[in-house]
Amino acid sequence: MKSSRTFVFLSILAFSIIGMLSACSSVKPYQKSKLNDADMILSARKAQKFEQSFQLYREGASGANGGKSGGGCGCN
Amino acid sequence: MRKIYLHVLFMYFGILSTYAQTRPEAAKVDSSKYQSRKLKIDEINLVSAYYHQDGNNSAVTGGIGTEKLSDFANTIDLQMSKFNKKGKKNTFLFELGVDHYTSASSDKIDPSTISSASSADIRIYPSLNWTHSNEETGNSFGFTGSYSTEFDYQSMGAAFNLTRLSKDKNTQFDFKLQAFLDQWTVILPIELRTGNTERGGEQYDTAPRNSFSASFSLSQVINQKFQASLILEPSYQKGLLATKYQRDYFTDGSMRSETLPDKRYKLPIGLRMNYFLDDRFVIRTFYRYYMDNWGIRAHTAELEIPVKINSFFSISPFYRYNNQMGTKYFAPYGQHQASEQYFTSDYDLSTFSSDFYGAGIRFAPPKGVFGWQRLNMLELRYGHYSRSTNLVSNIVSLNLKFK
Numbered sequence: 001m002k003s004s005r006t007f008v009f010l011s012i013l014a015f016s017i018i019g020m021l022s023a024c025s026s027v028k029p030y031q032k033s034k035l036n037d038a039d040m041i042l043s044a045r046k047a048q049k050f051e052q053s054f055q056l057y058r059e060g061a062s063g064a065n066g067g068k069s070g071g072g073c074g075c076n
Numbered sequence: 077m078r079k080i081y082l083h084v085l086f087m088y089f090g091i092l093s094t095y096a097q098t099r100p101e102a103a104k105v106d107s108s109k110y111q112s113r114k115l116k117i118d119e120i121n122l123v124s125a126y127y128h129q130d131g132n133n134s135a136v137t138g139g140i141g142t143e144k145l146s147d148f149a150n151t152i153d154l155q156m157s158k159f160n161k162k163g164k165k166n167t168f169l170f171e172l173g174v175d176h177y178t179s180a181s182s183d184k185i186d187p188s189t190i191s192s193a194s195s196a197d198i199r200i201y202p203s204l205n206w207t208h209s210n211e212e213t214g215n216s217f218g219f220t221g222s223y224s225t226e227f228d229y230q231s232m233g234a235a236f237n238l239t240r241l242s243k244d245k246n247t248q249f250d251f252k253l254q255a256f257l258d259q260w261t262v263i264l265p266i267e268l269r270t271g272n273t274e275r276g277g278e279q280y281d282t283a284p285r286n287s288f289s290a291s292f293s294l295s296q297v298i299n300q301k302f303q304a305s306l307i308l309e310p311s312y313q314k315g316l317l318a319t320k321y322q323r324d325y326f327t328d329g330s331m332r333s334e335t336l337p338d339k340r341y342k343l344p345i346g347l348r349m350n351y352f353l354d355d356r357f358v359i360r361t362f363y364r365y366y367m368d369n370w371g372i373r374a375h376t377a378e379l380e381i382p383v384k385i386n387s388f389f390s391i392s393p394f395y396r397y398n399n400q401m402g403t404k405y406f407a408p409y410g411q412h413q414a415s416e417q418y419f420t421s422d423y424d425l426s427t428f429s430s431d432f433y434g435a436g437i438r439f440a441p442p443k444g445v446f447g448w449q450r451l452n453m454l455e456l457r458y459g460h461y462s463r464s465t466n467l468v469s470n471i472v473s474l475n476l477k478f479k
Binding site for chain 2: 027035038042048051053054055057062063064
């Protein structure tokens with residue numbers, strides 16, 4: 001039951017992504033002033049580095065967010 | 077009549093202000109294509125954070141007892157670049173990190189040897205990345221070497237990264253392979269040790285823990301205000317994955333050291349979407365689904381809305397929610413069955429939900445922060461974390477960027 005729910009969820013996610021990609025328009029470099037804004041960067045902020053570290057240790061899940069996924073300990 | 081004059085005046089100023097806006101011009105082509113080949117410093121980042129937590133489910137004492145911990149973490153990274161004769165760019169990123177923590181629960185591993193209020197340790201972790209890139213196409217590749225050391229843990233890491241950009245530079249594919257070869261000193265709780273238990277007098281055994289991961293990321297510009305990226309990061313760990321100084325208590329009254337499988341497969345998938353709502357608001361979102369072969373499943377969602385007060389100052393409130401289904405090997409204090417092969421009372425691996433919220437400020441004036449031209453940007457963040465297991469923590473982070 002749980003695995004089928006996960007499958008349905010991931011399918012919805014995949015279809016949303018495909019739908020989103022099909023809606024893409026070609027953006028020229030001179031039209032990217034908003035996309036190049038510091039707040040629009042497609043990664044975590046540098047100041048989030050240690051927030052991601054403590055979340056990695058205090059939670060069982062890790063990875064896919066630009067943070068560390070292994071190596072070094074800090075297990076306390 | 078006065079109203080009409082005022083309306084005309086406002087309309088006039090409105091038209092004037094639209095003329096004051098500059099039109100985007102196509103970049104002028106530099107026919108000489110000259111690039112200075114000297115090694116230059118691109119930027120230096122200092123990131124510091126102070127973290128403090130408290131709770132009452134310490135894994136060292138079997139799922140009960142204080143989880144009080146403080147950590148003062150600092151990193152400095154220095155990014156330098158140099159063009160070669162063919163006009164290709166070589167970027168070097170050197171990072172050095174130093175963490176210092178105090179942990180009340182670490183006292184309980186061997187209470188007789190600790191004289192201070194809490195145990196303390198320092199972790200030092202340098203790394204160096206070299207990336208070779210073609211500025212025209214945006215394609216690049218690079219390698220990273222890293223090292224981390226603390227009292228009972230040493231880690232050596234290596235990584236390869238590759239970036240490919242589409243011709244119109246609206247689609248980016250990133251690939252990263254990482255390996256960490258770690259050695260962990262096996263420290264048992266005092267009750268389970270044999271032989272000389274004096275600190276420094278005993279030769280502790282060491283055990284390996286190796287981690288391998290691959291990261292696939294696809295970033296796509298959707299339109300002039302909207303972009304997204306999808307990240308898949310499978311990883312595999314092998315070796316000593318249990319923390320041997322953590323205790324587990326059983327229904328028959330016995331106590332053993334934490335024992336977990338020596339293999340772990342993890343599969344996180346993340347989606348990041350950023351939307352530039354208007355000149356004042358940006359919407360940053362992140363979602364991740366995580367699963368592993370220990371039975372942990374987690375949903376993580378983040379929302380951050382930077383509000384631009386003016387062109388160089390923004391305030392960013394954020395909220396993060398995490399819901400985790402715990403590992404099948406978890407049981408609270410005194411509830412493990414003697415027949416179990418694997419067992420842990422570490423609440424980090426249990427079923428819970430958590431909230432993390434706070435705000436950040438970002439200050440990047442054109443003439444430098446506090447009028448100091450070299451100090452390009454200052455960012456300060458505060459976050460409060462609370463978990464349904466009653467663990468609470470606070471973190472303050474500071475990022476200073478020099479150019």
